Structures are given as structure tokens and as C-alpha cells.
Amino acid sequence: MLTVIRKATLSRFLELLTSSSPLRARTVAAGMTSTGNQDYDQKVIPKDEVIRFIEECMCKAGTTKEDGRAVGHHLMTADYRGHFSHGMNRMQMYVTDIEKRITDPAARPQIVTDFQAIALVDGKNALGQVVGKYCMELAIEKAKKFGIGMVAARGSNHYGICGYYTMMAMEQGLIGFTCTNTSPLMAPTRSMKAALGTNPLSLGMAACDGDEFVLDMATTAVALGKIELAIRKNESIPEGWALGSDGKVTTDSEEAYKASLLMPLGGAEHNSGYKGYGLGLMVEILCGILSGSLFGPNIRTWKSDDKIADLGQCFMAINPEAFACGSKERLTTLLKQLRELPTCGEKQVLVAGDPERQHMKKVDKEGGITYHPNQLKASEEFAKHMGVRPMKPVNLFDFLSAKN
Numbered sequence: 001m002l003t004v005i006r007k008a009t010l011s012r013f014l015e016l017l018t019s020s021s022p023l024r025a026r027t028v029a030a031g032m033t034s035t036g037n038q039d040y041d042q043k044v045i046p047k048d049e050v051i052r053f054i055e056e057c058m059c060k061a062g063t064t065k066e067d068g069r070a071v072g073h074h075l076m077t078a079d080y081r082g083h084f085s086h087g088m089n090r091m092q093m094y095v096t097d098i099e100k101r102i103t104d105p106a107a108r109p110q111i112v113t114d115f116q117a118i119a120l121v122d123g124k125n126a127l128g129q130v131v132g133k134y135c136m137e138l139a140i141e142k143a144k145k146f147g148i149g150m151v152a153a154r155g156s157n158h159y160g161i162c163g164y165y166t167m168m169a170m171e172q173g174l175i176g177f178t179c180t181n182t183s184p185l186m187a188p189t190r191s192m193k194a195a196l197g198t199n200p201l202s203l204g205m206a207a208c209d210g211d212e213f214v215l216d217m218a219t220t221a222v223a224l225g226k227i228e229l230a231i232r233k234n235e236s237i238p239e240g241w242a243l244g245s246d247g248k249v250t251t252d253s254e255e256a257y258k259a260s261l262l263m264p265l266g267g268a269e270h271n272s273g274y275k276g277y278g279l280g281l282m283v284e285i286l287c288g289i290l291s292g293s294l295f296g297p298n299i300r301t302w303k304s305d306d307k308i309a310d311l312g313q314c315f316m317a318i319n320p321e322a323f324a325c326g327s328k329e330r331l332t333t334l335l336k337q338l339r340e341l342p343t344c345g346e347k348q349v350l351v352a353g354d355p356e357r358q359h360m361k362k363v364d365k366e367g368g369i370t371y372h373p374n375q376l377k378a379s380e381e382f383a384k385h386m387g388v389r390p391m392k393p394v395n396l397f398d399f400l401s402a403k404n
Contacts, residue, residue: 043376043393044368050076053379054091056388061095062105067130074129078161079369082359083216085225086161089375092382093158093303094127102305103127103157109134117146120291121153125308128159132178132313136165139317140172147322152286153313154293156180162202163216163356169317170212175205177316181287181295183302183309186220187261188281189274192247194261195297198223199283204353205320207332214353219280220262221273224302227257240267260302287312368394 054072059065071094079087097103107126111119119138123131135151142149159165162178169176182197196219204214222241230237230253237253243261244250249268250259265276288295293312300307320327341349363369371379376393383390 042396044366044370044396045391045393046368047076049391053391057386060386061098070133071129074160074164077164080360080363081356083161100305117142117148119151123153123156125155128157131156132159132165135315136168139315140169143174143317143319147319149317151315152291154291156311156313157309162200163214166202166204170204170206175318177203179283179286180313181284183299184297185262186280187243189269189277196280199280201283208328211335212353213351219265219276221265221267227253286314366396
């Protein structure tokens with residue numbers, strides 16, 4: 001049964017989250033504090049506690065325990081890897097969609113077509129993480145049998161970070177790939193109207209000795225959340241991020257947010273922005289066009305509730321052993337060569353996935369995830385109105401002292 005959440009509560013929760021951002025998150029090790037939030041200073045949340053909290057909130061909203069845990073593990077993983085924009089702060093959006101009956105918390109994905117290495121799945125308007133997990137598991141099963149598995153999905157919802165599904169395949173010794181269409185926010189090159197989404201994609205492969213390549217990127221120049229952050233800080237935005245309502249490049253953050261016309265990866269046409277546009281359209285073909293879901297400008301606008309999302313998604317798993325032997329060793333060599341390239345400064349060359357691994361190492365060292373105080377306060381208020389036990393933080397220095 002749905003937990004009815006008062007509008008005032010949701011508004012307060014959103015207000016608190018609006019003022020939080022991973023870019024503004026305090027760095028505990030550096031001793032930074034947030035005025036008025038001393039109760040949350042020097043606190044971290046253990047990963048299991050994050051999962052437990054999200055799982056219980058989702059179950060209160062109407063999901064099964066299994067689905068609630070799937071969402072909890074996914075959102076925790078996003079925060080664990082440093083992608084706070086797609087972590088715990090997305091939970092409230094999912095709960096709201098369930099309460100408004102825009103998403104069906106009890107729905108189960110169904111196979112529409114199943115032929116050898118490929119399949120088409122109807123998500124039945126289930127939670128995106130439920131659809132995504134089902135589809136990648138099916139793709140993995142096919143890859144182990146045929147060498148490659150590809151699954152297209154329709155009738156899905158926001159499914160979190162792409163890299164989560166990629167890593168599911170990697171854990172099975174496979175190459176993983178996924179992409180999804182989203183609400184229209186990108187203005188294609190030469191257009192002054194949004195017609196494609198941020199349309200993110202991810203590809204990953206494990207190398208030897210725990211090394212790996214995990215690409216997880218949008219096909220727009222920047223996420224809309226970065227523009228929201230610039231507004232809160234009363235800052236302008238760089239050229240190439242967004243267009244204004246007049247269809248011209250703008251550096252005014254408020255005008256950019258009002259227009260919601262993100263530029264493709266690369267920015268303006270003379271900076272090869274048409275390549276980002278092309279990548280976004282490629283994702284749309286693999287997702288919306290192939291699956292029969294809504295596509296391009298036909299998808300509902302971001303955070304609107306006038307109709308279901310009906311997103312399209314694509315999942316692939318590839319067995320590298322079905323091709324030339326020694327692929328993991330070759331990848332290991334390549335990643336090492338790239339990281340050891342001479343640089344023009346003090347910073348080392350990185351490969352996709354390195355920043356995330358650095359963040360995970362920090363979390364493991366500190367015993368939990370460091371959240372912005374506003375996120376912790378908002379989650380505490382949300383716990384009360386959902387009727388669940390709030391997250392129990394751990395004192396960072398107590399944890400470090402116990403380890404030593």
C-alpha cells in the first residue's frame with residue numbers, strides 16, 4: 001500500500017536536496033564543515049545502512065522486498081562510485097512517481113520476443129532498476145550460450161547509472177554495454193528545440209589483477225543538474241553547455257535552465273558538437289527505435305507526470321573468449337601504457353573508471369559514504385514521513401581510530 005506523503009513534506013524534501021550537490025559536498029578529511037549542520041559533521045553512512053534505508057522506503061511505497069533491495073543496491077552503488085546525482089537523492093523521485101501512479105511498483109518485465117542471441121522485453125512500466133537488472137541478466141545468459149546477447153527493452157523508467165549494468169556483465173567475465181533514451185533535453189546541432197535526451201551509454205571490460213575500463217557518459221555536454229548548481233552559486237556557465245530561449249549559446253545559468261536546451265557533447269557545431277548529436281541519435285536508434293518505446297521529442301518532459309515514461313533501453317553482453325584469446329591481457333597492457341604516458345602537468349593520465357575507483361577506495365577507508373549535510377537532513381525527515389528507521393551514521397574518526 002502506498003504511503004501517502006503530504007505535499008508540504010515533499011516540498012521540504014526537495015528544498016533540502018536542491019541545496020545539496022556532490023560538487024559542494026564537504027570533504028571530511030579536510031575538516032570542512034557546513035554552518036548549521038554540525039550534527040552531521042564528521043559522519044559517514046555505511047554502505048549496508050544506505051541499502052537498508054532505501055529498501056525500506058521503497059517497500060513502504062509499494063515494492064517487494066527484492067525490488068526494494070535492487071533499487072537500494074543500485075543507488076548506493078552510484079553514491080559509492082561518486083555519482084551522487086544518481087544515488088540516494090533519486091529515491092524521492094521514484095517514490096513520488098509511484099504515489100502518483102506514474103510507475104507501477106508491482107509490475108514484472110515480460111519477454112515479447114526471444115530468438116537465440118536477442119530478445120525484446122516489455123518493462124510493463126516497472127521501476128527502471130527492476131527492468132534493467134532483468135534485461136542484463138537475460139543478455140548475460142545469452143552471451144554465455146551464444147557468445148553475445150542483446151536485449152532491447154520498452155516500457156521502462158529511469159534506470160539509474162548505466163555503469164551498474166555494464167559491471168553486472170563484467171562480474172561474469174563478459175564485456176558489458178548499455179544505453180537508454182531519456183526525456184528531451186538536447187538541442188540537436190542547428191536546432192533551437194530539444195528533441196533528444198542526455199541519452200547516456202556505458203561500456204566496460206575487466207582486465208587482469210582487478211584492473212578495468214568502465215566508460216559511463218552522457219551524450220550531452222553537461223547534465224542539467226550542473227546548471228542548477230551554477231544558479232545556486234550565482235555563477236555563469238561555460239560556453240558550449242546550453243542554449244538560451246533564442247536558440248543562441250548562453251552563459252547565463254538561469255536563462256539556460258529556463259530554456260532547458262542542453263548542447264550535444266562537443267558544444268557548438270564548429271567544435272564538433274554534431275558528433276555528440278550523432279552519438280545521442282545512435283543511442284535513440286538502439287533504444288527507442290529498436291524497442292518500440294517512445295522516442296526523441298515524443299518522450300515526456302523531465303519530471304512531468306502527464307504520462308508514463310515508456311523509455312527504451314538496450315543491453316549487451318559479449319564473451320571475449322569467443323574471439324581472439326588474450327583479450328584481458330591486451331587490455332591490461334593498453335591501460336598501463338595509457339596511464340604511463342608523459343603529461344604536461346603533475347596529474348596522471350586516467351582511463352574511464354579510475355576516478356570512481358579512487359572514490360570507492362576513500363569510502364572503504366572511511367567506513368562509509370560522506371553525504372552533504374542537507375542530504376542527511378532531508379533523508380532524516382523523509383524517514384519520519386515514510387515511517388521507517390532513519391539511517392544511522394558512523395563517526396568517521398571513531399571508525400578510523402578503531403582500525404588503527
